[in-house]
Amino acid sequence: MKMFITLITLSMLSWPTLALDIYQQALANSQRPEQDLEADPRRKPEQVLAFFQLKPGQKVLDLFSGGGYYTELASIVVGEQGLVDAHNNNAYLKFIGEEKLLKRYQHQRLNNVTQLHQEANDLTLCEDCYDRVLMILSFHDLYYVDEKSGWPQIHASSLMAKIRRSLKSGGLVGIVDHNAITGASIEVAQSLHRIDPKLIKDYMTQWGFSFKAESTVLANPQDKGDLPMWDPSVKGHTNRAVMLFKK
Template identity: 25%
Template sequence: MRHFRPVAIAALLTAVAAACSAPSHDAVAKDSAAKPGDALAAAVAAPTRTPANLARDKYRHPAETLAFFGVKPGDTVVELWPGAGWYTEILAPLAKAGGGTLYAAAPWDRGLNRVKAKQTENADVYGAVKLAEFPNAGTNPKVPDGSADVVLTFRNVHNWRFDGKDNTAEAFKQIFAMLKPGGTLGIVDHRLNESDDSAKEEKSGYMKESSIIGFAEAAGFKLAGKSEINANPKDTKDYPKGVWTLPPTLTEGDANRDTYLAIGESDRMTLKFVKPAS
């Protein structure tokens, strides 16, 4: 009989235990796959983002906001009224890395000029972004009905409200149509206190949560959640020149500039809606 020293036996037992507890090849491959959170973090950290936009992350919490809305790398995402492209700088790299599709949809074509400029400047990152008219009048490209996993709009519903209640209702109707059953609508907007006069929605840039929820539910959406990710209790919401008094616009220029910078960007609601699956 072959004899083993105690040290050798201990080493042998350790090796066997390690082999038994080692993950399988499939498990390693699965674990190494990019998780949605990792992909979002990478997109937020994209080297192509504008430094001035990066400075606003402390107010806008993009990774947390997109995670709350359930945005995944391979999704078909529609960004409504992207403006200068603050979120486009995150969503485009996310779609590119994950094999997803990104639509930028806005008034044709002035509302898409900033995105077009980005496509010209950096076709590698932005070239695949699809352009569509929103609200769509029937003559220019649109987001196909039932094609989107997620529709996002950041600080824009108040702009639609300026065009009247009927036009706002039509906008939500078109959003509902472009989403797949079970798809998500994510909204961030400047939040008016529920106790304030609703007439302020027509000029201040702030809207009540109840108003936006009302428009969404009337179009067929179900409220799926609220988040305080983008809340700012310092915002008094009582400025004669509206929300644009605060950064980044700072409408009053140097007047009370330090006060408004200390407040930061506006108090914002973050609402998640779902298009019913049936």
């Protein structure tokens, strides 16, 4: 009788409940840097990763991975049977700094991670190989240009065609970005480093991806979307879109 009750109890546990433990365990990993731990409460990665459905054994591309906050979490979640490719262009590498990246990756600290240092327009990827592609706070950068700082104009449609080819059938693209005011033009990507979430949907569907879901886990109605994302009043706490698209 006791075993029967236990089996019923287990059967009542949904996949999201069980899966959430994977991400909670990743956050609790003792090897994570202190600065990452400090960022967890505001970035809510356990909920974001659960929404993106990262699982052990997957192959993941972290596009414009920056300092590697999500790269490391993905590395832990996919485990020894999974792989993570961490992409950065030269401008991101310069912005993040060599010392910070060394601390993250030196001595094969994340031995299932490969760094890809390539300009977006020259990016070469495997085909039909990724289960997930992450674009964390970087979708708007597809429409940002700063030649003097080494950020050339990105051929967005060409890049995303490569991304689509690199995904397995049914693979998912997870996007997080700073929301702009509803109806804002793409020009705010340049001036505010933000984007209207509707434009993300429009572009992604134009490029052949199907919209799957969105989450309000990083919503902040106090942020009106009319200030640069680095403004002290909103930095680190912008109202953010969290979206999932399928190949």
